[in-house]
Amino acid sequence: MVGGGVYKRWLEVSGYVWLEVARGGHWLEVEEGGRMSQELVVKGRRLRKLIGVSRRSKLITKEQILVRYNSIVWLFGLAEPFNAEPPRTTLISSYVTPVDFFYKRNHGPVPVVDDIESYRLSIGGLVEKPMELSLANIKKLPKYNVTSTLQCAGNRRTAMSKTKAVKGVGWDVSAIGNGFFPPALYLYAIWGGAKLADVLELVGITKLSRTTSFGGKHVEFVSVDMCKEDHGGPYKASIPLIHATNSEADVLLAYEMNGKPLNRDHGYPLRVIVPGVIGARSVKWLDSINIIPQECQGFFMQRDYKMFPPWVNWENIDWSTRRPQMDFPVQSAICSLEDVNTVQPGKLTVQGYAVSGGGRGIERVDVSFDGGKTWVEASRYQKSGIPYVSDDDAESDKWAWVLFEVAGDVSQNTEIVAKAVDSAANVQPENVAVIWNLRGILNTSWHRVQLHVKPT
Ligand SMILES: Nc1nc2c(c(=O)[nH]1)N[C@H]1C(S)=C(S)[C@@H](COP(=O)(O)O)O[C@H]1N2
Ligand SMILES: [Mo]
Numbered sequence: 162m163v164g165g166g167v168y169k170r171w172l173e174v175s176g177y178v179w180l181e182v183a184r185g186g187h188w189l190e191v192e193e194g195g196r197m198s199q200e201l202v203v204k205g206r207r208l209r210k211l212i213g214v215s216r217r218s219k220l221i222t223k224e225q226i227l228v229r230y231n232s233i234v235w236l237f238g239l240a241e242p243f244n245a246e247p248p249r250t251t252l253i254s255s256y257v258t259p260v261d262f263f264y265k266r267n268h269g270p271v272p273v274v275d276d277i278e279s280y281r282l283s284i285g286g287l288v289e290k291p292m293e294l295s296l297a298n299i300k301k302l303p304k305y306n307v308t309s310t311l312q313c314a315g316n317r318r319t320a321m322s323k324t325k326a327v328k329g330v331g332w333d334v335s336a337i338g339n340g341f342f343p344p345a346l347y348l349y350a351i352w353g354g355a356k357l358a359d360v361l362e363l364v365g366i367t368k369l370s371r372t373t374s375f376g377g378k379h380v381e382f383v384s385v386d387m388c389k390e391d392h393g394g395p396y397k398a399s400i401p402l403i404h405a406t407n408s409e410a411d412v413l414l415a416y417e418m419n420g421k422p423l424n425r426d427h428g429y430p431l432r433v434i435v436p437g438v439i440g441a442r443s444v445k446w447l448d449s450i451n452i453i454p455q456e457c458q459g460f461f462m463q464r465d466y467k468m469f470p471p472w473v474n475w476e477n478i479d480w481s482t483r484r485p486q487m488d489f490p491v492q493s494a495i496c497s498l499e500d501v502n503t504v505q506p507g508k509l510t511v512q513g514y515a516v517s518g519g520g521r522g523i524e525r526v527d528v529s530f531d532g533g534k535t536w537v538e539a540s541r542y543q544k545s546g547i548p549y550v551s552d553d554d555a556e557s558d559k560w561a562w563v564l565f566e567v568a569g570d571v572s573q574n575t576e577i578v579a580k581a582v583d584s585a586a587n588v589q590p591e592n593v594a595v596i597w598n599l600r601g602i603l604n605t606s607w608h609r610v611q612l613h614v615k616p617t
Contacts, residue, residue, distance in 0.1 A: 244265060244266055244267060244330050246264040246265075246332060246333060246335035246336050247262040247263075247264065247335050247338075248335070249333070249334060249335060249494075249495075249496035249497070249498075249499065250496060250497060252334075252335045252337070252338070252496050252514070253496040253497070253512055253513060253514055253564055256339060256542075256543055256544060256545075256561075256564060257308065257339050257351055257419065258338035258339045258351075259419070260418055260419055260421070260424060260427070262338070263311075263338040263418075263427065264313065264335055264336045264337065264338050265426045265427070266313050266315075266330075266336065266440060267386070267426075268386070268388040268389075268390060268391075268396055268461070269386035269387045269388040269389065269396065270386065270387065271386070271425055271426060272384075272385050272386050272425075272446050273425065274385065274425075274429060274430055274446055275429075277296055277430055280295065280296055280430055280431075281293040281294065281295060282294045282295075282296075282299065282414075282431060282447060282448070282449065282450065283448075283449040283450070284360070284361075284363075284364050284449070284450045284451075284452075285449065285450075285451055285452070286377060286381070286450075286451035286452035286453050287373050287375035287376055287377030287452045287453065287454065288364045288365060288366065288373055288375065288377065288452045289364065289365035289373075289374065289375075290363075290364050290365045291364065292363060292364050294360070294363070296416065296430055296431065299354075299355050299360065299414060299416065299431065300355070300416065302355040302356070302359045302360065303355070303356070303359060304353060304354065304355065305353070305354065305355070305356055305411070305413060306351075306352070306353045306417075307351070307352050307411045307413055307434065307436060307560060308339065308351050308352075308558040308560065308561045309339075309351065309352055309411070309434060309436040309437075309558075309560035309561060310337060310338070310339045310516050310560065310561050310562040311337065311338060311339075311434070311440045311443060312336065312337040312439065312440055312489055312492065312516065313332065313336035313337070313439070313440045313441070314439040314440065314441055314466050314486060314489065314602040314603055315329050315330060315332050315336060315600075315601060315602055316332050316334065316335075316336035316337050316492070316604070317332060317333070317334055317336075317492075317494065317604035317605070317606075317608075318330070318331055318332045318336075318601040318602070318604060319331040319332060319333055320333075320593060320604055320606075321593050321597060321598075321601045321604040321606075322601055323593075324593050324594050324597050325597060327597075327598070327599060327600060327601025328475075328599060328600055328601065329600055329601045329602075334494035334495075334496060334608070335496075336440075337492075337514070337516070337562070339351060339561055339562055351418060351419055352413050352415040352417070352418060352434045353413075353415060353416065353417030353418070353420070354413040354414050354415035354416050354417060354431075354434070355413065355414050356408055356411070356412065356413060356414075357380070357405050357406075357412040357413065357414055357433070358405065358406045358407060358408045358410075358412070359408075360414055360450075361380070361405060361406055364452075366402070366406060366452070367406070368406050368407070368408060369403065369406055369407055370402055370403065370406045371401075371402060371403045372402065373402070373452055375452075376454050377402060377452035377453060377454060378401065378402050378453075378454055378455070379399045379400070379401055379402060379452070379453050379454070379455060379456045379457065380399055380400055380401075380402055380404075380405040380450060380451075380452060380453075381397060381398070381399040381450065381451040381452075381453050381457045382397065382398055382399065382433050382442075382444035382447055382450060382457075383395055383396075383397045383444070383447075383448050383449045383450070383451065384396040384397065384444050384445060384446045384447060384448055385446050385448045386445075386446060388460070388461075390460050390461075390465065391459055391460035391461065392460075394459070394460075395448070396444060396445075396459075396461065397444070397457050397459035397461065397462070398433075398441060398442045398444050398457055398459065398461055398462055398485075399442075399453065399456050399457035399462060400412065400435055400438070400442060400487070401456075402452070404435075410435075410436070410437075411434075411436050411560065412433065412434065412435050412436070413433070413434040414431055414432075414433060414447065415428075415431070415432050415433070415434045416430060416431050427445065428444075428445030428446050428447070429446070430446075431446075431447045432444060432445040432446065432447055433445075433447055436520065436559075436560035437488055437489070437518045437519045437520045437521075437560055438487050438488055438489070438518065438519075439466060439486050439487070439488075439489050439518075439602075439603075441461055441465075441466045441486075442487065456485065462485045463480060463481075463485065464480050465600065466485060466486050466600070466602060467480065467483040467484065467485055467486055467600070467602075468483065468486050468598055468602060468603060469483060469598045469599060469600070470598070471594065471595070471596070471597045471598065473598070473599060474599060475599060478599065486602065486603070488518035488519040489516075489517075489518035489603060489605075490517070490518060490587060490589075490603060490605050491515070491516075491517040491518075491521070491523075491581050491582065491583040491587045491588065491589055491605060492515065492516055492517070492581065492589065492605045493513060493514065493515035493516075493523075493526055493565070493579050493580060493581035493589065493608060494513050494514060494579065494608045495511055495512070495513040495528075495577060495579050495608050495610050496512060496513045496514060497510065497511055497512040497513065498511065498577065498610045498612070499610065500610055500611065501610070501611045501613070502610060502611065502612050502613065503612075503613045503614075503615055504571065504612055504613070504614055504615075505614070505615065505616060505617055506571060506572045506573075506614050506615075506616055507570065507571070508568050508569070508570060509530075509568065509569060509570070509571045509577075509612075510566060510567070510568045511528055511530075511539070511566070511567055511568070511569070511577055511579070512564065512565065512566045513526075513564070513565055513579055513608070514562045514563070514564055514565070515541070515562060515563050515565055515579075515581035516561070516562035516563070516581075517581070517583035517584070517585075517587065520559050520560060521552070521583040521584045521585050521587070522550075522551025522552040522553075522557065522559070522563075522583065522584040523541055523549075523551055523562075523563045523581055523582070523583055523584070524551045524582045524583060524584050524586070525538055525581065525582040526538070526539040526541060526563075526565040526567075526579060526580070526581045526582075527539070527579070527580050527581075527582070528565075528567045528569070528577065528578065528579050529576075529577065529578040529579075530569040530570070530571060530575060530577060531575055531576075532575060532576035532578060532609075533576070533578045533591075533607070537567055537569060538567070539565035539566055539567035539579075540565065540566055540567065541563040541564070541565050542563060542564055542565075542566075543557055543558055543561060543562075543563055543564070549563050551583075551584045552584045565579075571612060571614050572614060573614050574611075574612060574613055574614055575612050575614065576609050576610070576611055576612070577609070577610050577612060578607050578608065578609050579607065579608045580607045580608075589605045589606060589607055589608075590605065590606050590607070591606065591607050592606055592607075593606040
């Protein structure tokens with residue numbers, strides 16, 4: 162077991178504050194000698210009202226406020242859990258997302274796990290040699306650096322709820338991220354750690370095992386955070402043993418993010434990274450691993466993060482009829498523009514990201530400047546200067562997103578649309594209605610933004 166209490170201070174986001182002042186508002190970046198300023202200038206009546214700051218007072222301290230995108234303001238220390246996503250343009254400003262701008266998704270209070278000397282990861286269940294490992298034991302195993310995009314299944318939920326209300330945290334297009342390197346220093350990739358397949362060998366499970374000699378078929382990851390949704394129990398998830406013991410699947414027990422130890426928000430000291438799979442299975446603050454006969458029975462596997470058809474509602478839902486979602490489908494979003502924009506006539510560059518699950522590459526990104534009547538193909542790239550070739554593991558990061566860019570002429574009010582095609586020729590659905598689901602997960606419909614074109 163690991164010790165520690167509830168994470169009560171916002172320590173990790175240094176340098177910037179993510180602040181959206183109501184809809185269509187703007188962000189304030191407050192910096193003081195490389196450290197976050199203690200004071201924020203609060204502009205915007207709506208925000209001041211939401212956080213209870215008087216009209217005249219423009220200054221609040223960072224202890225009073227925790228802010229997230231999408232007009233939802235979490236009062237620090239009062240409202241938990243902490244959920245945050247960066248603005249669209251920030252998200253695509255680099256191929257690898259800086260830790261500060263990496264979305265944060267929590268189902269309970271962020272725990273503090275800081276007694277590293279006594280930290281032990283226990284591995285038990287249906288194994289020959291149950292074991293307790295210190296962080297040093299895990300660091301002794303070969304280290305791998307895997308550039309992998311993590312995407313919350315709820316990404317783009319807000320747009321889905323416009324069709325019909327859904328239940329869940331409202332996300333724009335940025336509940337996704339990829340990491341950061343100084344340019345020309347592609348030495349390490351975003352997630353650094355030991356391969357789960359190597360760790361499981363320590364307890365006597367050979368590579369590419371479907372079952373252990375005691376009948377274990379799934380690998381359960383258990384954390385320490387207390388989640389209301391799961392009756393105050395810890396966050397848990399599982400993946401099949403065959404997935405966990407496949408070195409090629411690159412499942413990591415990660416202790417580094419972007420070359421530095423994980424920070425608390427992202428799972429310090431140890432988290433799971435399951436590339437190509439919805440973020441919900443990448444358990445943070447890992448406490449124990451159990452080898453079990455069936456998939457994990459926790460709330461987030463059995464009563465959440467499942468994809469239901471549009472006709473299932475809260476009255477007729479039978480959770481047992483669907484499998485827990487694992488791989489995510491092909492996705493893309495325009496990030497250089499907001500939902501509604503006013504621009505001048507002329508050339509317009511459209512940029513965004515595209516990604517698919519299961520390690521499938523992005524074969525094409527199509528962009529329309531006329532609401533979907535005609536299309537042009539966007540250029541795709543990961544690292545600048547290296548052409549992206551989908552499913553070419555030597556040249557491209559298999560588990561990572563691609564950024565895209567294309568320019569077109571706009572002369573009148575129009576809708577810009579993006580859709581991606583993955584290497585299995587899967588394509589995003591045209592309309593959100595056909596994939597609407599009550600939990601609002603996996604909105605991968607064509608991404609559309611409105612342009613008001615006005616000459617100055
Ligand atoms: N222990 C724990 N692990 C967790 C969660 C959580 O609430 N508790 N949230 C999951 C979900 S739903 C997502 S999308 C990712 C988000 O990871 P991030 O906050 O590092 O971006 O973590 C996953 N792992
Ligand atoms: Mo998530």
